[in-house]
Amino acid sequence: MMPKDMKEHLKEVIEQSERPREQVVNIIYALQRHYGYLSDEALHEAAEILSMSPLEIEELATFYDFIYRKPVGKYVIHACDGVVCWMFGEGSMVDYLCRTLQVKIGETTADGLFTVLPTACIGYCDNAPAILINAKPYGNLTPDSIDRILETFRNRQPALEEVR
Ligand code: FES
Numbered sequence: 001m002m003p004k005d006m007k008e009h010l011k012e013v014i015e016q017s018e019r020p021r022e023q024v025v026n027i028i029y030a031l032q033r034h035y036g037y038l039s040d041e042a043l044h045e046a047a048e049i050l051s052m053s054p055l056e057i058e059e060l061a062t063f064y065d066f067i068y069r070k071p072v073g074k075y076v077i078h079a080c081d082g083v084v085c086w087m088f089g090e091g092s093m094v095d096y097l098c099r100t101l102q103v104k105i106g107e108t109t110a111d112g113l114f115t116v117l118p119t120a121c122i123g124y125c126d127n128a129p130a131i132l133i134n135a136k137p138y139g140n141l142t143p144d145s146i147d148r149i150l151e152t153f154r155n156r157q158p159a160l161e162e163v164r
Helices: 005-017 021-036 040-050 054-063 093-101 143-154
Strands: 075-080 115-121 130-135 136-138
Touching: 005 021, 005 040, 021 040, 021 054, 040 054, 075 093, 093 115, 093 143, 130 143
Parallel strands: 075 115
Antiparallel strands: 075 130, 130 136
């Protein structure tokens, strides 16, 4: 269950909005940040405070690539599956990531670090092939540079806000 103060804050956001339904995605994101993904519980909480049906929330949640209905790893890799990024040279970039990390699309690595999700063009075509890792873009990728980036994340010290 979301904390009481969070619920009050989100209700306030909705009430102050001229068109409350326009807040749906913001509310879903806030819940996703809290739970780590949009769990069934979070989906029902969103429906309740927005006075919408769980089915309406589900339809929106499954429409957006960046809303996760299943638990994800610490680092979510959105691998661009757009046509400009197909010039990867090792088959598709999504296939390479899955092969390297030994996961299927949508799965999380056994160490809980990486989830691989394909996505449509991320608007970084001039730096194709490109991926997003936790919303940060990485471009001009090759198999070698992907390996280096993944290694950097594996060795990364947790940021201060992650250890608090
Ligand atoms: S097609 Fe990959 S960033 Fe645009």
